[in-house]
Amino acid sequence: MLPRNLTIPLLLSTLAAAAAAQIVPGNLVVLRIGDGVNPLSNAAQALFLDEYTTSGTFVQSIALPTAASGSHQPVTCSGTATSEGNLQLAENGQYLVLAGYSAAPGLPSIASTTSTATPRVIARIGLDEVVDTSTTITNAFSGNNIRSATSTDGTQFWAAGANSGVNHVLLGGSSAVALNSTTPLNVRTVQIHGGQLYCSSSSSGFYYVHPVGTGIPTTSGQTVAVLPGFGTTSGPSSYDFFFADANTLYIADDRSSGGLGGIYKYAFAAGSWSLQYQLSAGPTTGLRGLTGTVQGGTATLFATTTLLSTNHVLAVTDTGPTSTFTTLATAATNTVFRGLRLIPGSPYVRRIPHGCGPMAISGTGDASLGSTFTTTLANATGLPFLGFGFALVPTPLCASCTIGHEWAVALFAASNAFAVPNNPAYLGVTIGIQGADLLGTGGCAAPPVALTDTLSITLN
Numbered sequence: 001m002l003p004r005n006l007t008i009p010l011l012l013s014t015l016a017a018a019a020a021a022q023i024v025p026g027n028l029v030v031l032r033i034g035d036g037v038n039p040l041s042n043a044a045q046a047l048f049l050d051e052y053t054t055s056g057t058f059v060q061s062i063a064l065p066t067a068a069s070g071s072h073q074p075v076t077c078s079g080t081a082t083s084e085g086n087l088q089l090a091e092n093g094q095y096l097v098l099a100g101y102s103a104a105p106g107l108p109s110i111a112s113t114t115s116t117a118t119p120r121v122i123a124r125i126g127l128d129e130v131v132d133t134s135t136t137i138t139n140a141f142s143g144n145n146i147r148s149a150t151s152t153d154g155t156q157f158w159a160a161g162a163n164s165g166v167n168h169v170l171l172g173g174s175s176a177v178a179l180n181s182t183t184p185l186n187v188r189t190v191q192i193h194g195g196q197l198y199c200s201s202s203s204s205g206f207y208y209v210h211p212v213g214t215g216i217p218t219t220s221g222q223t224v225a226v227l228p229g230f231g232t233t234s235g236p237s238s239y240d241f242f243f244a245d246a247n248t249l250y251i252a253d254d255r256s257s258g259g260l261g262g263i264y265k266y267a268f269a270a271g272s273w274s275l276q277y278q279l280s281a282g283p284t285t286g287l288r289g290l291t292g293t294v295q296g297g298t299a300t301l302f303a304t305t306t307l308l309s310t311n312h313v314l315a316v317t318d319t320g321p322t323s324t325f326t327t328l329a330t331a332a333t334n335t336v337f338r339g340l341r342l343i344p345g346s347p348y349v350r351r352i353p354h355g356c357g358p359m360a361i362s363g364t365g366d367a368s369l370g371s372t373f374t375t376t377l378a379n380a381t382g383l384p385f386l387g388f389g390f391a392l393v394p395t396p397l398c399a400s401c402t403i404g405h406e407w408a409v410a411l412f413a414a415s416n417a418f419a420v421p422n423n424p425a426y427l428g429v430t431i432g433i434q435g436a437d438l439l440g441t442g443g444c445a446a447p448p449v450a451l452t453d454t455l456s457i458t459l460n
Contacts, residue, residue, distance in 0.1 A: 084099075184210075288306055
């Protein structure tokens with residue numbers, strides 16, 4: 001049983017129903033461009049999500065749509081535009097998200113098309129393999145690449161590309177809101193961590209990972225900032241990134257000469273980020289896609305290489321600057337790997353719908369012993385607090401919501417971070433976390449409180 005003084009925030013991941021999902025928690029999903037038959041070119045190419053175990057065993061391939069069906073569009077990417085095809089996992093862990101073009105395979109010079117003639121598409125793929133391509137963008141990324149997209153919960157998206165900065169669009173929408181109108185407009189990847197929207201870039205004084213506005217903005221007029229410790233001098237070529245925890249950041253660098261490519265590890269201390277060391281996959285090997293997991297305080301990272309053909313999925317466990325990469329998968333002829341994501345597996349994290357009211361709860365971090373979790377509430381209007389408990393058994397609180405019982409700790413705060421002790425006594429413990437907003441508007445009729453969904457986790 002969990003000690004009553006232990007408070008643990010957590011990363012949102014699959015629903016309880018995801019136990020029956022066809023994409024297996026704990027596996028890797030890699031975006032593959034190309035059908036293996038037609039040579040790669042700057043024309044639109046068919047897309048596939050290839051699933052592998054973390055030891056490199058192929059599991060299955062999911063073909064994404066190449067033709068329109070009702071409100072759903074085809075989604076393709078260029079075969080030679082190497083900056084495209086980033087893959088992200090929505091903050092709630094329920095959806096994979098990517099960006100492409102509403103075009104059938106074969107349309108020449110796909111990245112040069114206008115977004116009015118060839119809308120940019122955001123594809124949302126559930127862990128149950130249900131694909132939604134109803135979201136398009138017709139007013140941004142015209143005549144150039146759309147590269148990346150992410151989401152909080154699959155109902156709204158943030159997209160990035162070569163000439164339009166970071167944009168926000170709702171599920172099923174066709175018109176996006178440009179969040180930033182000043183540099184950097186040339187953006188590579190976009191990601192949400194710890195209740196904050198980030199992007200990567202390598203232009204105009206922005207060469208690392210940068211916060212976009214404050215929190216997860218949806219309106220124009222946002223500023224993209226340079227984090228303390230990161231410089232503004234050109235050189236780094238940053239793509240995907242992975243927050244191992246709130247104070248540890250890994251960035252993939254795609255430089256393929258001079259031994260400059262690989263994964264760079266940064267740590268935050270005393271108010272500033274500093275480079276710890278570089279993980280090199282070879283003197284001519286750059287990396288673009290990046291994902292990872294943390295177990296017992298040690299990060300294992302997965303990345304895709306930059307080669308246009310016969311590129312690879314690599315793995316490395318970070319034991320220091322001399323850590324060795326291993327090859328998990330190699331792209332077949334006339335195909336190329338781009339983005340990838342590790343589907344959170346064991347320990348198993350679930351989001352259980354219990355909410356009533358507009359307040360939301362999010363969590364980031366790894367779910368293993370020795371890791372740090374941060375839980376954040378959004379849209380509170382009254383007195384927010386976080387409740388931490390165990391033995392998650394819902395009991396009625398009002399007509400429209402439920403709440404876990406036997407709460408161990410209640411914190412009057414909108415956010416909390418906690419480092420779980422690296423103690424085997426906690427293995428197998430399941431806990432629940434729910435946010436409440438006393439006097440919050442739009443919640444239960446009686447008592448006057450808004451409740452979030454409940455997050456549950458089994459530690460290991």
